[in-house]
Amino acid sequence: MCENLQEFVALLERNNELIRVKVSVNPYLEITEITERMAKSPGGGKALLFEKVQGSDFSVLTNAFGSKKRLFLAFGGQTPDEIGKRLAQLLRRRPPETLLEKWQMLKAARGVNQFIPRKKTKRVPCQEIVLKENEVDLYRLPILHCWPKDAGPFITLPLVFTKSLSSPWTNVGMYRLQVFDKNTLGMHWHIHKDGAHIFSEYEKAGKLMEVAVAIGCDPVLTYAATSPLMPGMDEFFLAGFIRRKPVKIVPATGVNLFVPAEAEFILEGYIDPKESRLEGPFGDHTGYYTPADYYPVFHVKTITHRRKAIYATTVVGRPPMEDCYLGYATERIFLPLIQLLLPEIKDYRFPWEGVFHNLVIVAINKTYPGQAAKVMHGLWGLGQLSHTKIICVVDGETDLNDSVSLMKRILSSIDLEEDLYFTKGNLDALDHAANWPCFGGKLGIDATERLTTEPPRKNKNVKVESCLDKLSLMDNCFREVKVLFSDLPLAVYLFRVKKGEGKELHKMREVFWEKGIIKKGIVVFLDEEVNLADASYLLWKILGNIDPIRDISLKGNVLFVDATKKTSFNGYLRSWPEEVQGDPVVSRRVEAKLAEMSIPYLSGIGVK
Ligand SMILES: Cc1cc2nc3c(=O)[nH]c(=O)nc-3n(C[C@H](O)[C@H](O)[C@H](O)COP(=O)(O)O)c2cc1C
Known part of the structure; x- marks a missing residue:
């Protein structure tokens, strides 16, 4: 089991799961371009260690979790399914009956000790270098500016430590951080997340909130920060359980929080609950830019790090990514x-x-x-x-x-x-x-089968042919139609449409219905520019763009699904987000670098 990120990097390399990138790369868009191509290559490609990053002394690791094999290595040779089964065994215990069962339970109870983090007080790797107050300069870190329309550079794989005011609970969550300047960051915890719940305690109490952030930890703890544990449950426990070994922690140097002793970087500081600042936009894991909004400001008072630290990060965007x-x-x-x-x-x-x-x-x-x-x-x-x-x-x-x-x-x-x-x-x-x-x-x-104790389905298995040739009778807003599952009772009709004010779509539905073009099936309207050839892209687009109540309507046996962009005509008063896409100029520059790196299989894979 890896104790830290450096051991994980070595393990990935021994297993031929890591590529060292030796050409000089720019953290502004270039690392994203290479990482996206890698993450989207079959099976998730390899992890990438960028050794020469312009403007920084530190190397950058991306895509370290981006395949099933690397997850297996990260979890110390266990699949996520095996971890789930171990968790189930722990939770499904019945009272012991035999002496052997009693003994096994005692052993298991002793094992719980492994989940509790071990406190260290001696010098630890994460505090080899300590930079305080004026020495703090986030621009020394190779923080990526991922996508062209991002508001700035973002720390994308941080473990954020906060402590509840009402209980002894310390939460570890992963919330991205936008660099505002050399010592302040935007804290993007969503309203539903534990970090935000704890923050509201400080808001109510009118107290400054101490925060610590670790970047580059042992892979299990990094995973644990992303896990949706119930509020009040400690991610250190989950990490200790998966690792079968406690996580080593140490008091931070300037805030009253424990941090992982083996981390690459630690940022320490505070959030003033009275302060907020516009954060974003950011090219998010949804494949769209999340619009700017107000979030708390994290003032970094201290940075501690390993002498030869590796900066761990990830690039998110349209799936599949890490x-x-x-x-x-x-x-x-x-x-x-x-x-x-x-x-x-x-x-x-x-x-x-x-x-x-x-x-x-x-x-x-x-x-x-x-x-x-x-x-x-x-x-x-x-x-x-x-x-x-x-x-x-x-x-x-x-x-x-x-x-x-x-x-x-x-x-x-x-x-x-x-x-x-x-x-x-x-x-x-x-x-x-x-x-x-x-x-x-x-x-x-x-979509379950009906039991004999349930009322049977009325319309099942009845196929009604469509009359797509009648389409020409309608106005010329249809660009293309594609029929999927045409042999099934419910075929799916995908229409690429030119939509003006939104009104036309509403009309289209009526005309479709009146002219009897499709009498049974699922009709999906998509924007003009959507590519009907890529099934995965289409599914992503449809799922992302619909509000089921507003956009799905049933008329007779036809289900209309409006998966186009929405406007005020649809009651949509927010601004519809843009899709995340790389910069073609950077893409061409990267092509040349990839040739220099002799990794030809990455060329041309990027989604453009
Ligand atoms: C790479 C990555 C980045 C994430 N960024 C954010 C983020 O910026 N804000 C957020 O609220 N959740 C983000 N998440 C999801 C949270 O980490 C996840 O919901 C986690 O359970 C939150 O922890 P909590 O339950 O302790 O709040 C991210 C997840 C990953 C894998």
Whole structure:
């Protein structure tokens, strides 16, 4: 098990999972360009260690978690599924009956000791160099300016330590930090996150909030900071459990917080709850720019670091990127915990096109009427899962790994009138589709087989042919149509449309209906510029752009889905975000550097 990032780098290299980039690279857009190409190459490519970063003495590590193999190495030779099973064993203990069971329980209880972090007081690696007050200069760190329209450089893989005022709980969360100047950062914790909850305690008490940030830790602790643990639960515990070994911690030099002794960098300072500043925009993991908004300001009073520190960071953008693998780890590790509360859940998947909060497919062992709806509502009430926009429930034996047969199964099962559950509720702060931030429509889809104790579906399996040739009778706003699953009772019709004021789409729906062009199926409207050839891109686009209540309507047997950009005509008063894309000039410059690095397989892979 790696004690620190340097050991992890060495482990990746021994396993041929790391490439050292020796050409000089600019942290302004260039590292992103190379990392994106790597992250999007089959299976997630390799981790990258940039050894010559312009303007900094430190090297930069990206894509370290970006494949299943590297996750396995990060977790000390355990798959996320195996960790989940260990967690389940810990939680599902029944009272011991035999002497052997009593002994095993005692042993397990002693093992709990491993979860508790070990305090160190002697000189530790993270404090080899200590820079205080005027010596603090964040510009010495090779912090990436990731995307052309980002508001500045952002620290993207930080572990943020804060302490509750009402209990002895220290929280570790991952919240990005925008560099405002040489000693202040924007703290981007979303309203739903534990860091923000603790912050509100300080706001109420009118007290300065001490904060420490670690950059570049042992990989398990880094993962733990991203995990959706319940409030009050300590991420150090989770890390100790996964590592089977405690995390070493040390008192920070200037704030009353413990920090990981083996970290590469530690930033110490405070947040004044009365102060906020415009943070963003930032090219986010949703694939869109998150718009600027007001967030607390973190004043950095001290930086401590290893003498030869490695700066760990990540590049997020349209999936798949490195964070998809961190999300995958959470999906697998947390399944047994969710099964404790909803035991009928056999398995689930968060397809990366759904950027974690837009779609979850859940397979259940169904035994009573309405159980699919019960599972939807259960998940909509659970921690960070409660932000999920669309939940689709299928039967337990469904293969969740084969997306085409899964789609076929869903489209062959559901009745549009009976199996769609629309509701409203809390949404992830990064959802851009709803008219209001953090609140909007949700959709549950019951694609389970009916039990004999449930009313049978009325319209199932009846196919009605469409008359697409009648399309020409309509106005010329259609650019292209593509039909998917045409052999199924519910075919999917994708239309690329030219939309003016939004009104036309509303008209289109009526005309479609009146002219009987499509009598049964799912009709999806997409913007003119959308590429209908790329299924993964389309799914990402549709899931991101819809508010189910505003944008999905059923007329007879046709489900209309408006996945175009929204305007004030649709009641959308926010500004619709731009898609995250690299700069073509930087892209060409990087092509030349890649040739110099002799990594030809990266050339041309970037998504342009
Ligand atoms: C690379 C990466 C960056 C993230 N950035 C943010 C962020 O800026 N703000 C945020 O609220 N959550 C962010 N998250 C998600 C949180 O880390 C995650 O929800 C975590 O559970 C939060 O911890 P908490 O439950 O202790 O608040 C990020 C996750 C990853 C993997």
